[in-house]
Amino acid sequence: MLVTLLSALLLIGQVTAQYSGHTGPITPLSSRKTLCNVLDYGGVADNSTDISAAITATYKNCVAVNTGSILYVPPGTYALKNSVQIKHGANWAFRLDGLIVAHATGDFDQNFIQFIDVSDFEFYSSNGKGAINGQGYLWRIANGIQGGPRMVRFTDSSDFSFHNVLLVDSPAFHLVVDNGLNVEIANVTIRAVGLGGSDGIDIYATNYHVHDVQVSNRDECVSVKNLSKNATIERIRCNQSGALSIGSLKSGTAVENILIQDIDVYESGAFVIKTKPSPAGSDAGYVKNVMVRRFRTWRSVYTVHIDQYWESSGLADGAGVQLSNITFSDFKGSNVDGYTRGYVVIEGSDYAPPRDIHFDKFFMFSERIYKGIGELNKCWNGYGTGECLGAGKAYTSGYESIITQTAAPTGWTAPANPTWALTTAYGTFTPIPVYTPVPTYPLDFKDYGLVAKPKTT
Ligand SMILES: *[C@@H]1O[C@H](CO)[C@@H](O)[C@H](O)[C@H]1NC(C)=O
Numbered sequence: 001m002l003v004t005l006l007s008a009l010l011l012i013g014q015v016t017a018q019y020s021g022h023t024g025p026i027t028p029l030s031s032r033k034t035l036c037n038v039l040d041y042g043g044v045a046d047n048s049t050d051i052s053a054a055i056t057a058t059y060k061n062c063v064a065v066n067t068g069s070i071l072y073v074p075p076g077t078y079a080l081k082n083s084v085q086i087k088h089g090a091n092w093a094f095r096l097d098g099l100i101v102a103h104a105t106g107d108f109d110q111n112f113i114q115f116i117d118v119s120d121f122e123f124y125s126s127n128g129k130g131a132i133n134g135q136g137y138l139w140r141i142a143n144g145i146q147g148g149p150r151m152v153r154f155t156d157s158s159d160f161s162f163h164n165v166l167l168v169d170s171p172a173f174h175l176v177v178d179n180g181l182n183v184e185i186a187n188v189t190i191r192a193v194g195l196g197g198s199d200g201i202d203i204y205a206t207n208y209h210v211h212d213v214q215v216s217n218r219d220e221c222v223s224v225k226n227l228s229k230n231a232t233i234e235r236i237r238c239n240q241s242g243a244l245s246i247g248s249l250k251s252g253t254a255v256e257n258i259l260i261q262d263i264d265v266y267e268s269g270a271f272v273i274k275t276k277p278s279p280a281g282s283d284a285g286y287v288k289n290v291m292v293r294r295f296r297t298w299r300s301v302y303t304v305h306i307d308q309y310w311e312s313s314g315l316a317d318g319a320g321v322q323l324s325n326i327t328f329s330d331f332k333g334s335n336v337d338g339y340t341r342g343y344v345v346i347e348g349s350d351y352a353p354p355r356d357i358h359f360d361k362f363f364m365f366s367e368r369i370y371k372g373i374g375e376l377n378k379c380w381n382g383y384g385t386g387e388c389l390g391a392g393k394a395y396t397s398g399y400e401s402i403i404t405q406t407a408a409p410t411g412w413t414a415p416a417n418p419t420w421a422l423t424t425a426y427g428t429f430t431p432i433p434v435y436t437p438v439p440t441y442p443l444d445f446k447d448y449g450l451v452a453k454p455k456t457t
């Protein structure tokens, strides 16, 4: 026991998994002197004239010929009726101080706004009012389902940031990064419908920092995608959301050196790793060197969930993604129903059982007691320490360990709701408010009076 404790402490002492050096644009905003105003290139703040052509014209005729300039969308409401795509832009900024409203009558491809191969770039708001409203509710009324364009996508881009912007009610995902390098995403508020397919941030990049982000939706809050290396994700508030996640991963996966910390989850999944088996003999890849710590939860739905048979891919006959050196530490609060969704559930791969998985300082209990049981924490396959991977229980084929808790740990009480809690999810067929409540940054991460005492057994 002592040895376990010491090794756990040592592990926590040496956190190096994270981004390093610079993220975001190389050129400071203060040295960008030229403003290229969309109003000079056909933009009209009347929520009727399509702004897409004006943005493209401003980019071509002003930004591209004035190195280091800023494409400026001043305060006002603008209609978006066609997708915007900007390629190969280096050394510029996009300042959105107004509201862009995607009209349901528009003709869009897969994204409302896409940047391809941009670098030394920032997308930001200087007045806190820069917002995009996807009016996804109109899409859902027309089509009966969630789906349609993503809101903002960065593809093959480097040294960029996206900050101080509100993303509201995209018909589908809100912010997607595909193949990024040196990325900062900060001070972003995402308000979305309480349905699946409404992901907050999906990111595949190397060396990135995502922080001070709040998300209301019913799918991933922030999702670490293949390929991801050297990242820090911190001060995230998942308000009636899905969960922080790594996945879904299948073949050739490479995810490593990830630090996730200071996360508040309210009636939301807390953390999940999702993988699927890939064909026998293939290289499914790995997820390694991950630290997940300091979570505060209110009625979380699965708190730490490792599922290597995501979407019931259990019968596939093949390699599993190898998970190793992953530590979960300092989780406090409540889960909603520990009997059906315990706060630790591991469904590890039979082909590549997780190794070096550690749980430390969990102080949680279920708000619902069913059949006299508060928590059923389950581990199927896995080597490690803490919770159902308890010390000394080495992996054997078909290994299963279930820990049943009937009573709350001494001193534990169900936490009171945080003031920022969204007690009713945003409606499916009604507009979602853009500016209320007013977001403030940095997000305040604290203990909310949640009992801090670590479990002693
Ligand atoms: C902008 O126009 C659209 C389409 O008519 C409408 O749905 C939306 O409510 C308007 N938004 C604002 C902020 O005026």
Ligand SMILES: *[C@@H]1O[C@H](CO)[C@@H](O)[C@H](O)[C@H]1NC(C)=O
Binding pocket: 016, 020, 206, 207, 229, 230, 257
């Ligand atoms: C990731 O971080 C490690 C450890 O700090 C460092 O050695 C490596 O060069 C970094 N890799 C990238 C691609 O930034």
Ligand SMILES: *[C@@H]1O[C@H](CO)[C@@H](O)[C@H](O)[C@H]1NC(C)=O
Binding pocket: 226, 227, 249, 250, 251, 252, 253, 254
């Ligand atoms: C993961 O990323 C690697 C490297 O880019 C790629 O080879 C592999 O196909 C990716 N796997 C999946 C499932 O996307």
Ligand SMILES: *[C@@H]1O[C@H](CO)[C@@H](O)[C@H](O)[C@H]1NC(C)=O
Binding pocket: 014, 015, 016, 017, 288, 289, 290, 291, 325, 327
């Ligand atoms: C395990 O992961 C941590 C980051 O959480 C890292 O600091 C450490 O070096 C890794 N250990 C090994 C043996 O790679």
Ligand SMILES: *[C@@H]1O[C@H](CO)[C@@H](O)[C@H](O)[C@H]1NC(C)=O
Binding pocket: 189, 190, 191, 214, 215, 216, 239, 419, 420, 421, 422, 423, 436, 437, 439
């Ligand atoms: C979560 O809900 C609270 C209360 O309604 C609100 O202050 C906060 O902005 C919400 N978060 C998001 C991302 O909308």
Ligand SMILES: *[C@@H]1O[C@H](CO)[C@@H](O)[C@H](O)[C@H]1NC(C)=O
Binding pocket: 163, 164, 186, 187, 212, 441, 442
């Ligand atoms: C986020 O907001 C805080 C508080 O307003 C500000 O100090 C910080 O510079 C912002 N971060 C970015 C990247 O804009």
